[in-house]
Amino acid sequence: MAPPAGGRRYLPAEDTDLLRTALSPLAGGSCLEIGFGSGTALSSVSGRFDLAVGTDVMGAEEARLAIRPRVELVLADRARCFRDRVFDLVFFNPPYLPSATVEDAAVDGGPTGLEVPLSFLEEGLRVLKDGGVVVALLSTEGDVRSFLARCTSLGLEVEPMAEKRLFYETLSVFAIRRGGEDRRTPQS
Numbered sequence: 001m002a003p004p005a006g007g008r009r010y011l012p013a014e015d016t017d018l019l020r021t022a023l024s025p026l027a028g029g030s031c032l033e034i035g036f037g038s039g040t041a042l043s044s045v046s047g048r049f050d051l052a053v054g055t056d057v058m059g060a061e062e063a064r065l066a067i068r069p070r071v072e073l074v075l076a077d078r079a080r081c082f083r084d085r086v087f088d089l090v091f092f093n094p095p096y097l098p099s100a101t102v103e104d105a106a107v108d109g110g111p112t113g114l115e116v117p118l119s120f121l122e123e124g125l126r127v128l129k130d131g132g133v134v135v136a137l138l139s140t141e142g143d144v145r146s147f148l149a150r151c152t153s154l155g156l157e158v159e160p161m162a163e164k165r166l167f168y169e170t171l172s173v174f175a176i177r178r179g180g181e182d183r184r185t186p187q188s
């Protein structure tokens with residue numbers, strides 16, 4: 001679907017913290033965060049990867065405050081500006097709230113709430129190297145079950161990495177790999 005035109009910058013919250021925690025054992029060559037928001041999660045992994053890149057449809061100016069050296073921020077739709085199979089790790093905390101139209105890029109996930117998360121997954125898998133991993137944070141406020149069912153139908157291997165129960169939702173982080181691959185990168 002077309003990238004959204006507007007919205008507000010997403011400030012770090014419990015989901016950002018859980019994503020950071022889940023990513024903490026991972027290290028390697030190159031990583032991409034789709035939808036870097038404040039840059040907080042990307043900044044946290046940057047010291048463990050040779051190259052850390054983030055894309056967002058919101059500008060990078062404010063996010064630069066949270067970013068470290070050796071991190072590249074790109075104003076772009078998902079991973080559309082990159083070639084196939086170039087990253088060892090791709091991670092995202094996508095917008096997932098059901099919304100008839102996507103007006104707030106930070107939270108609106110499309111008519112069923114699945115459209116944007118699945119579009120992040122599709123692009124993430126396209127730019128993922130052989131043996132790499134996609135790490136996705138999902139919430140019960142979105143349609144986690146259908147997201148995981150789509151992964152299964154695509155032949156992907158999904159492994160739970162972390163979970164946090166809040167009073168109104170449960171946040172979960174999953175590692176997603178192409179089926180039948182060696183788990184060479186990134187290291188953990």
Ligand SMILES: C[S@@+](CC[C@H](N)C(=O)[O-])C[C@H]1O[C@@H](n2cnc3c(N)ncnc32)[C@H](O)[C@@H]1O
Nearest residue numbers: 003010016035036037056057077078093105106
């Ligand atoms: C839920 S926020 C997460 C922000 C940050 N990763 C975090 O965990 O705090 C989702 C982010 O995805 C971005 N986004 C939405 N659509 C996008 C697209 N098509 N391409 C890249 N980023 C997008 C939003 O602007 C927002 O920063």
